[in-house]
Amino acid sequence: MSAESAAILDITGEVCPMTLVRVRMALDEVGPGGVLRILMAAGEPVASIPRTLKDEGHELLAVERRGDAFSVTVRKRP
Amino acid sequence: MSVDPSEFYTPKVIDAQLTGMIKTVGENKYSARLKVPAGILTAGLLESLARLSRAYGRGEVYLTARLGVEIPGISGDRFPEISRALADAGVSLAGCGPRMRTTxxxxxxxxxxxxxxxxxxxxxxxxxxxxxxxxxxxxxxxxxxxxxxxxxxxxxxxxxxxxxEPAVRAEACTGCSVCVEACHLDAVRIVDGKAVIDRAGCVACGDCAKACPLAAMDTPRxxxxxxxxxxxxxxxxxxxxxxxxxxxxxxxxxxxxxxxxxxxxxxxxxxxxxxxxxxxxxxxxxxxxxxxxxxxxxxxxxxxxxxxxxxx
Missing domain, CATH: 3.30.413.10 (Sulfite Reductase Hemoprotein, domain 1)
Structure with missing residues (x-):
């Protein structure tokens, strides 16, 4: 699956801990090696979620600011 | 069980057995303050605490403001007995009075x-x-x-x-600004597409470097x-x-x-x-x-x- 056809998850309306819970549920849906694009609010979500994904062995493909939010594209670990 | 005072109230025994025994008000009882460094209790110690608090106290433990544990409701005449039981459980009494307290x-x-x-x-x-x-x-x-x-x-x-203390590896930085979001004190800014740290405002918590998704920050110091x-x-x-x-x-x-x-x-x-x-x-x-x-x-x-x- 390419980054262009990635599944999209919007957690800009969530707060901790549901931000990470939603990410985990969405990652369960994509297969190993699959790509997920996550829209998250600035502040605490973007300070912690990309780091957690990296720590758990997933590959961060892109992190971009989109106004007050961030788009984080991640490839699930194989 | 009774105690021979001459045996009990010698300085050596007082140090070994009375430090950490706190008199509680409204009853002729004491609370045994235990040493719990860094606030970590093992499962085995928790089991011992449950057993000792039933055997010598009233089946309760108190958590202190410094992460310690006290077993209240102990009679003075049972000090030697509970001191031995605590030692067997691998725990010692904590400091009280003019002494160093548990870290x-x-x-x-x-x-x-x-x-x-x-x-x-x-x-x-x-x-x-x-x-x-x-x-x-x-x-x-x-x-x-x-x-x-x-x-x-x-x-x-x-x-x-x-x-x-964080430092930016400019060649790896894409200016994504996650570090700016991670900083609690507005000490990181993006200048010309790269993260820049304001040394005067930085308290070296390292959160920006931990948050960086691209490993474009180190903490050299x-x-x-x-x-x-x-x-x-x-x-x-x-x-x-x-x-x-x-x-x-x-x-x-x-x-x-x-x-x-x-x-x-x-x-x-x-x-x-x-x-x-x-x-x-x-x-x-x-x-x-x-x-x-x-x-x-x-x-x-x-x-x-x-x-x-x-x-x-």
Whole structure:
């Protein structure tokens, strides 16, 4: 699956801990090696979620600011 | 079970068996204060606490404000018995009175913000320095893993804080600004598409470097900041930073030197912060940091010295 056809998850309306819970549920849906694009609010979500994904062995493909939010594209670990 | 007072109230036995036995009001009972360094209880110890609190107390334990545990409801005539039972369970009575108290630590070892193995450092401080010796007054040490200082090291007689000073690897930085979001103090900005750290505003918590998704930040300078003279209560004093970026052994040495200096220079019923004010911060710093490279001594500014005062 390419980054262009990635599944999209919007957690800009969530707060901790549901931000990470939603990410985990969405990652369960994509297969190993699959790509997920996550829209998250600035502040605490973007300070912690990309780091957690990296720590758990997933590959961060892109992190971009989109106004007050961030788009984080991640490839699930194989 | 009765006790022969002549056997019980000798200084040796008092030290071994009475320190940490706190009289509780409204009953002729005592609370056994136990040493729980860094606030970690094993499952085995929890089982022992349950058993001992039923056997010697009233089936309750109290959590103290410094992460300790007390077993209340103990009769004085059962001290020797419970002392032996506690020793068998692998736990000892904690300090009370004018002595060093059990070292407190935050969960820096496992916390995502932690820059330091706080458990290990707290245990090492206990092992080396908490000998039960009598001091001018109580003497408290706290360890924190980062600048959030959840364990309040600045409000203890000695405080150690794990720090990690960030640096940007500009060639790897894409200017995504996650670090800007991670900084609690607005000390990171994006300038010309790259992260730039404002040194004056940075407290070396390291959160920006931890958050960086691209490993475009390192923390080349890490270690421990050392605070001294803090206390809380009827009078308050915020500890003053006297040394920075210490290695673990340097920090442990400093704790030992501070405790010895306090023992030798403190007046009775005087906390370290008061002794330091009497002696002068500069003289104290020179006395306890001797041998440490000068670049690790914190420069004591007039503002810092003015802030190190007794508040009521």
């Amino acid at each position: 407190v630590a935050c969960k820096g070892t496992v916390c995502p913000h932690g820059n330091l193995d706080t458990f290990q450092l707290a245990w090492e401080i206990e092992r080396r320095f908490n000998d039960g010796a009598v001091l001018p007054h109580k003497f408290k040490v706290a360890v924190a893993g980062c600048a959030s200082t959840c364990s309040k090291p600045q409000l203890n007689d000695v405080g150690l804080v794990g720090v990690a 890490t270690g421990l900041h050392l605070f001294a003279g803090g206390r809380w209560g009827r009078e308050r004093q915020v500890g003053i930073r006297i040394a920075e970026f210490l290695a673990g052994e340097e920090a442990l040495d400093a704790v030992g030197r501070i405790k010895a200096w306090y023992r030798d220079n403190g007046a009775r019923k005087e906390r370290l912060g008061q002794t330091v004010l009497r002696a002068g911060v500069g003289r104290f710093q020179a006395a306890v940091l001797g041998g440490l490279p000068r670049e690790k001594w914190t420069r004591i500014t007039p503002e810092a010295e003015a802030g190190f005062r007794v508040m009521r």
